[in-house]
Amino acid sequence: MLFALADCNSFYASCETAFKPFLRGRPVIVLSNNDGCVVARSREAKQLGIAMGAPFFQIREFCRANRVAVFSSNYALYGDMSQRVMQTLASTVPEIEQYSIDEAFLNLTGMRNVTTAFAESIVDRVKLWTGIPISIGIAPTRTLAKVANRQAKMDGMKTCLLLDESKRIDVLKRFPVEEVWGVGRQLSVKLERMGIQSAFDLAQQDPVQIRKRFTVIQEAMVRELNGETCLGNQQSPPTAKSIQTSRSFGKPRYEFDALSSAISTFVSRAAEKLREQGQVARAVDVYIRTSPFRPVAQYSASTVVPLGRPTSDTLLLTQAALDGLAKIFQPNYAYQKAGIILIDLSSAAVNRAQLTFFDDPEELERRAGLMKTLDRLNEKFGRSSVMTGTQLLDDSWKSVQQNSSPRYTTEWDDLLVAK
DNA sequence: TCTGGGGTCCTAGGACCC
């Protein structure tokens, strides 16, 4: 087997600079929702020492002093740019597996002439067609392709190929174990306690022993580092197993109405996605919590509300979620975040075919028609043109973004103007 | 007084990823 991992460099920050050439060479960062913390940094911002996940309020002054360009996140732009990058990658090889918004594995198995020049030609094409810089790592397993990709970035190179044994060993010996795909904070502490410091140390372990001590995931990791393919296709499944919508609030909220409004809004959005996928949910998980960062009385709770029959009906899902909220809500807490997860998803078509004695087919048909109309109106006139009444109860939970860039590629009004 | 063994299913929580 042979895989390439193509990974965009500082993706969100690169999307911003693609449309603002004057920012090239300057530090650029992108903030999370609510302008809460740093989620993307250009190379220059990393060199300044700005950490991933740093709370923005702690570095605001530092950014001003160092002329860091700061952006709120603009997912309409990033999602669209991602599609362009993926389409370009797909034009270079027969099979790609999109793994995340900014990464894809290219299956090179059986291809001849896999050389540095070939890899660089892909990097150059993506840069030319989309303006986004990427790096490519190539190796016999996906885990090693990840290593190669990271190595390319650390060396400041466009590409890194791990095709022969001596190169593999050489790179793994210099590669810190905590950088390996699948090794997080907890695991790296345990591994280091066992004297495992480099990726090479990990690769030297007996997979069976590793499985006993940890799990099958870590066993696969060891095998993959040795060139044995264990991980299957990493294509994000076309239909999700759960759909989640959650937000931190702009400011803490105490009122039941504000939480109701937030929960209703989240259900509406998630139900839209559910219908897009042609799925129905059998239950909805509702949760609320206070901020763990604040010195206030802490409370967090969640509950799973089963639906009578699986559905994608916004109104039924909203009612279920609000019932759940009523069950877990406690007064006098400073709630900071809420969310819902649609779970136990299955195909709507299959469910339609399985009516029970108590279902009224005409009523189900009528409600499905209502949802179709709702989706069409919102598509035509903009998201949330039509919404449920509870969404409007009290929208004081909504967050604020102060550094948004225009949606250059998805809104006519925001199109870039050349002079 | 003595109190098995094996299987399945479900859920909560942890860990990890980007």
Place this chain on the structure above:
DNA sequence: TCTGGGGTCCTAGGACCC
């Protein structure tokens, strides 16, 4: 004043059954 959001997978442990 101010600390993101959306996923997946795995395990342990309890409930339940025979």
